[in-house]
Each structure stands twice: as structure tokens, then as C-alpha cells.
Amino acid sequence: MKEDLMDIICCPLDKQTLELSITDEDDGDIIEGTLTCTECGEVYPIEDGIPNLLPPDMREDASA
Template identity: 70%
Template sequence: MKESLMDILCCPLDKQELELEVVRRDEEEILDGRLVCTECDEEYPIEEGIPNLLPPDMREGAPA
């Protein structure tokens, strides 16, 4: 994801701002990292350049 996207991304649960933690990036994009809600502390992964802002109950492995 492009860092400029941080302007509009928010936590899906409480719509509060997110903090970006970069693990790996190239010149243009953040490839791996985390987005952490500044209010509720929920963590959202960035994997292969795509931020996963699915709420916890819809993530991989969430109970059906």
C-alpha cells in the first residue's frame, strides 16, 4: 500500500485513526507491516502490500 492511503484509512470498528508500523517496504509501497488503532489497539496486518482491515470476526480462522 502507498503511505498516502493513511490519510483516509481508519479502524473498521470505531473509525479512529490508525498508526502505521512498517516491517518491509520498497521505494513506492509498504509491503509488510501493521496498522494499529490509536483508540482500541486492534491490530491489522499489511501483507504483500495489501492492508487487511477486515474486522476480527471476518478474518481467516474466525469462528463461523
């Protein structure tokens, strides 16, 4: 995902701001990382360049 996605996304549960943490990046494309809700603390994974913003109970182990 590109960093400018941060302008529009929010926590799917309480709609609060997310904080981005990057573990792997490739030429402006965030490949692995996390999105953490600044309000409820829920952590959403970024895997293979794709943010997974499913509510946690729908996510299970969402990686391929």
C-alpha cells in the first residue's frame, strides 16, 4: 500500500485514526507493517502490500 492511503482510512470499529508502522517497504510501497488504532489499540496487519482492515473476529489468520 501507498502511504497516502493513510489520508482516508480509519479503524473499522471505532473510526478513529490509525498509526502506521512499517517493517518492509519497497520503493514507496509498504509491503509489511501494521496499522494500530490510536483509540482502541486494535492492530491491523499489512501483508504482501495489502492492509487487512477486517474487524479482528472476521480476520482469523487472513494471510494466504
